[in-house]
Amino acid sequence: MQDKELKEIVTLLRQKPQLSVLTGAGISAESGIPTFRGQNGLWKQFRAEELATPEAFERNPKLVWEWYDWRRRIIAEREPNPGHLVLARWEREFPGFILITQNVDGLHRRAGSKSILELHGNIWQVRCLKEGTVRDNFESPLTTIPPVCPTCGSLLRPNVVWFGEALPRDILEKAYAASSKAELMFVIGTSAYVYPAASLPLVAAEAGAKIVEINPDYTPLSASADYILRGKAGEVLMAIDEALKENS
Ligand code: BJW
DSSP states (O other): OOHHHHHHHHHHHHTOOOEEEEEOTHHHHTTTOOOSSSTTOHHHHSOHHHHSSHHHHHHOHHHHHHHHHHHHHHHHHOOOOHHHHHHHHHHHHSTTOEEEEOOOSOHHHHHTOOSEEETTEEEEEEEETTTOOEEEOOOSSOSSSSOBOTTTOOBEEEEEOOTTSOOOHHHHHHHHHHHHHOSEEEEESOOSOSTTGGGHHHHHHHTTOEEEEEOSSOOTTGGGOSEEEOSOHHHHHHHHHHHHHTTO
16 A cells, blocks of 8 residues: 555545545455456456447347346345445545445445445346336346336336446436535546546546545556555555544
8 A cells, every 4th residue: 555645645535525436346346246347357258239238238138138137146145345335434424425336236325325326327227118117126036037017018128328328317417516526536446448437537637626546457547646546445445444543
């Protein structure tokens, strides 16, 4: 851990800044949930364009649902890790704290976070293709693949955002607002590759926020970050949280 950077970040946090956090798949990696890109990433085993696009779903809903059912089963067996838990605590300690996540796994909520903007939807929700209604669905494994709407019998899809689809407008607007007003923004466990999510830290930086990146690897955002903590999200967040509590 980089001691000087850690101390400076703790000093900033003690000033109780307007704090926003953007997370990606890397924060759930320590819970045992595969990330998308990288060595054991989901895209190594499956081609993104075959599974995470509306065209793929139209072509083969059963295949796409099998992939989601497999991921839902992995997630259902896993627990939030110390990284999720620290962020849930920070929500209670920092007034105006906003958590923006690209993750669909629901682990932030399970860790106790409440003020969450889920940019890419939630894997535990389904949407009727005909009626557009959204429902929770925690059945794992699914008994019928592809699942159908209990009221009209039409095909259900996962309530997530695929490539080429617009992000939910109200959520995206809130995420831009939270980024513009942030004084400090943590960007944790994202390759910063997928837009518009990747533009949020740039909006925050442009508006004057200090940016802290937590990631074991270099990302396109690294060049614009004020502080870079190279390491695993859970370990780094625990270290910051412990330092924050010392002599406070
Ligand atoms: C650790 C760690 C540990 C490992 N601790 N860290 C502008 C420029 C260029 C392209 C575009 C643009 N605007 C839009 C586009 C197109 C496209 C896009 O961005 N393409 C890129 C590939 C270039 N964007 C879209 O299509 C978006 N839609 C859109 O813009 O619509 C416009 C529109 C408007 C009006 C009408 C119609 C359209 C939609 C994007 C949807 C993304 N969907 C997915 C799937 C969600 C559902 C599902 O889960 O199945 O979202 S793709 C996938 O990538 C998923 C993720 O949320 C997202 C980001 O991935 P993330 O979280 O960063 O994960 P990884 O795996 O990439 O990175 C993990 C990181 O963790 C790594 O850095 C590791 O080092 C690190 N790590 N262990 C900390 N222990």
